[in-house]
Amino acid sequence: MLSRVAPWLASRKENGGPGLSIRVLSGPDTATLRELARTDVVANVFILSHLAATGTAAPTAGGASIFGVFDGDSLLGACWAGANLVPVQLDPELAALVAGHAYRSGRRFASIFGPAETVLALYEQLEQLGQSAHEVRADQPLLTIAGPPAVQANTDLGFGQLADFDRILPACAAMFEEEVGYSPFLGGREFYSRRVEGLIRQGHSLVDLDDDGQVTFKAELGAVTPDVTQVQGVWMNPSVRGRGLSAGYMAAVVVLAQQFAPVTSLYVNDYNERARATYRRVGFRQVGTFATVLF
DSSP states (O other): OGGGHHHHHHHHHHHTOOOEEEEEOOGGGHHHHHHHHGGGTTTTHHHHHHHHHHSOOSOOTTSOEEEEEEETTEEEEEEEESSEEEEESOOGGGHHHHHHHHHHTTOOOSEEEEEHHHHHHHHHHHHHTTOOOSEEEEEEEEEEEESSOSSOOOTTOEEOOGGGHHHHHHHHHHHHHHHHSSOTTTTOSHHHHHHHHHHHHTTOEEEEEOTTSOEEEEEEEEEEOSSEEEEEEEEEOGGGTTSSOHHHHHHHHHHHHTTTOSEEEEEOOTTOHHHHHHHHHHTOEEEEEEEEEEO
C-alpha cells in the first residue's frame, strides 16, 4: 500500500486534495488505532497495553501523545511520543513526516524502539535534524514462545511484593545501568521508583529473593495484553552468574507470564549470545527484528 505514497502526494498537491496529514490522536481515534495495532499483536504490544490500561488514544496527563498519519480519513500508521518514540505499523516511507512532527513538538526522547526498519528510518531523519544517538542497536531479534517451556521452571520465582520494594528497586536500577550505561536516577529517583512500584502493584514484577533477602533473579512484564506479554528487565545477580540458572528462571518467567496471556515475547541484543542461547533452550523463536536507538 505504501508504495503509492509518492503518487498520492504528487496527485493530491496537483488536484488540491488533502494529501497525507499528521496530527495528535484523540479519544475518537481509539478504536481505529486499536484495529491498526492488532495487525501485529506482538510487535505492537506496547501500544495495545497502553490502550488496554487507559481505554483511550488521547494524550496522557503526563504529556505523552500519539501521532497518527492519515490519507484522508484513513489511518496509515502511528507513533507513540512520550519518554520514547514507538512506531505503530508505520511504514519507513513515512518516517520523515513523523520525525519532523516529533522534532517540532519540542520533546526530548530517551529512545526509539520497535520494528527495526522503521526505527532506523526515524533515526536517520532525526539525525538530519541534529539529534545524535548515544547508541544504535540495529539488530534485536524479537522472540516469542507459546505453550510450555522446553525446560523445567524454577519454582522459586514468584511475583514481587511491595514489602520487598527496597530490595527490588536497586536490582532494577542495576539492570538498567548495565543495559544502557547510566543510572536511571540521574534525573531524580521519583519517576523510576514509581515505575518499579507500579509494576509490583500490577503483579508484573517477577523476582526470587535469597535467604538474606537479596534479589537473585528478576524480570518484569513491561507490557501486558490478553494476547501477548513482553518481558523486560531480565537480570541475574552477578554473584550467581555462570551457574546454569538462567534457563530455569526464564522458563519460570514464561509460566508466570502465561497467567496473563498465551504468548510471551521479548527482544534481545543480537550480540548477547549467552542470553540468546538461553532463550532458544527455553523454547523462544524469532518472529521479527527490533531496533533501539538510545539518545
